[in-house]
Amino acid sequence: MGLLFNSWSDLGRVLVLGVLGYISLVLLLRVSGNRTLSKLNAFDFIVTVALGSTFGSFILNKEISLVEGVTGFIVLIGMQHVVSWLTIRSTTIKRIVKSEPSLLYYNQEYLVDSMKRSRIVKSEIEQSVRNQGYATLENVEAVVLETDGSLSIISKSEKEKKKLDIVGLKV
CATH class of the missing domain: 1.20.1270 (Substrate Binding Domain Of Dnak; Chain:A; Domain 2)
Known part of the structure; x- marks a missing residue:
């Protein structure tokens, strides 16, 4: 019982x-x-x-x-x-206590060393890009692993509006 x-x-x-x-x-x-x-x-x-x-x-x-x-x-x-x-x-x-954001993809190039340190593989980056509505990485300028574990996608169109600032990102 x-x-x-x-x-x-x-x-x-x-x-x-x-x-x-x-x-x-x-x-x-x-x-x-x-x-x-x-x-x-x-x-x-x-x-x-x-x-x-x-x-x-x-x-x-x-x-x-x-x-x-x-x-x-x-x-x-x-x-x-x-x-x-x-x-x-x-x-x-x-x-x-705090980690730094990591740049994983920039200017049409995967940053392999940064990806290895972050334990992120290409397919996870590509999935995140698709989740943001992009079919391919052609329109993506950068992918950043944020301190909370999320991936931020910075599009090329956003870059054209303002200069991309990657200062403070771990590469």
């Missing part, structure tokens, strides 16, 4: 903690601002995953109380604030 159903009190606990935990998390996220759930760098991603894991843990684990779960939320969101505050004020911390 325990495999499919334990008890009504266990279900009630999950229901109550789920609702109260959800409300707590939404309130904390509203207070902490949009940055908490951004995917600007690896640390932001980790915080988002850890919040979900914490939420799931305290709902289902009978050993973790609501107050302990909410405290976990506060610690994670607080650490995210501390790290983002430090990255603004310290170039050393910024280099540790």
Whole structure:
């Protein structure tokens, strides 16, 4: 019986903690601002995953109380604030926490060394180009792997409007 159903009190606990935990998390996220759930760098991603894991843990684990779960939320969101505050004020911390965008394709040429470092293959670049509505790379000036893991496509028509600035991109 325990495999499919334990008890009504266990279900009630999950229901109550789920609702109260959800409300707590939404309130904390509203207070902490949009940055908490951004995917600007690896640390932001980790915080988002850890919040979900914490939420799931305290709902289902009978050993973790609501107050302990909410405290976990506060610690994670607080650490995210501390790290983002430090990255603004310290170039050393910024280099540790944040990656740089990488130029993967430029001026009709794949940048193979950059692709190897980024672990991106040609077919992934081509897929991203197609997802942006381009049938081929003929109209693409550059492809950049952004710090959040997304690929940005810069078209030649955009280049003609303004000079392409690749300063700050890891090549």
